[in-house]
Amino acid sequence: MRRALRRTARMQKTTHFDPFYVSAFVWNIAHGMGGVLVPLYALHLGMSGVAIGSLVALPVILQVLFNLLGGIYVDRLGPRNIMIGSSLVFMLGNAVYSLSSGFAGMIIAQCLYVMARATFWPAAYALGSRLPGERSRNLGWLNSTTNAGQIGGTALGGILIGLFGFQVCFWIGVGTLSGALLLGFFIGETPGARPAAEQPGILQTYRNLARVPAMYFAMACGYLSVLPYTLSASFYPILLVGEGFSTQITGWLLTLRAFGSILAGIGLARTVRSPTGLAVPAWCSLVISVAVATSAMSDNIWIIGISIFVFGMASGLGSIYFQLFISAVSADKDRGSAMSFGGLGWQVSNISTPLLMGFLMDGIGLREAFYIIGGSLLVLTALLPVLHRWGLAGRPSSDSR
Secondary structure (H helix, E strand, C coil), X not given: CHHHHHHHHHHHHHXXXXXXXXXXXXXXXXXHHHHXXXXXXXXXXXXXXXXXXXXXXXXXXXXXXXXXXXXXXXHHHCHHHHHHHHHHHHHHHXXXXXXXXXXXXXXXXXXXXXXXXXXXXXXXXXHHHHCCCCHHHXXXXXXXXXXXXXXXXXXXXXXXXXXXXXXXXXXXXHHHHHHHHHHHCCCCCCECECCHHHCCCHHHXXXXXXXXXXXXXXHHHHHHHHHHHHHHCCCHHHHHHHCCCCHHHHHHHHHHHHHHHHHHHHHHHHHCCCCCCCHHHHHHHHHHHHHHHHHCCCCCHHHHHHHHHHHHHHHHHHHHHHHHHHHHHCCHXXXXXXXXXXXXXXXXXXXXHHHHXXXXXXXXXXXXXXXXXXXXXXXXXXXXXXXXXXXCCCCCCCCCC
């Protein structure tokens, strides 16, 4: 009976109104809007595939630095303060986009976008991993919440472009983020952060993490989990509009990725029985590779929609696994830094995928570019067992920390 009461109490802690989850939800509404607005705005201005790919990818080089610094300061300043700062930077990025009509201004705005992303995600994941209760449930709920926000933002972005145009949509993003900013002040801090005086230096922190082989398997998992979003925020809108779909339909189709991730967070998170096992990332990689290629094979709305939903589901489960894996192989006091270091896989995807897609689009065609990306994921799937075995050599097979 006592065990049942404790379980009920834990569920209540993760399901009642919480400023953390609501702030993350609102932040991701703006995030989802940006994923549709940026590539379609660039296309509207007549940019080439290489220019669009460069716009999305080149600022991510700076995101590597922002990501590593963000992780360090999550552990020093606390995740709540970093989330508040992320909202401010994201607001500024939307304002700059609304005033830009050339490549230079859009690059500056995109740099602000990537700085906001690079600081938000380590902070949100670190805070989510420290919440009381069952970790897989908390992280599953966090992922479902953020993906629900992206659904709303992606669909809203497609609709609002048709109604008001791009500039107004960017200002709507500013207003949305002001809500996330205000909610951030009501987030309670969690234990785990240490004052800077008690922390090793930045270089020493990452030098220590670089000596942990498991971190490199984490990077591969981070790459897999973010790839569907990278494509959805760059060349999927262009693919769908090129097939004759309106911006409104394109927005709704892209929300299916987030719907799949919500299903993963609500219904599949607890299937990750071992936070360091191989089965989940291997299956997710295989499913994503097939779904990416399938979505480009036909202009049938049902085939495209099912493919986007399926790779969203695999991506969501892969993201939860990534967070659980990092939590299992890192100490609580270094959680933000470990999330950022493992999250370098996100940046590899965000840099390489849009650039590769842009060159391939201009060279051989957009559909063929999707096929090549799907094939490269099959190669990564085959390499995962080797990387997993090396990364966890000498460690226990499961760690519930």
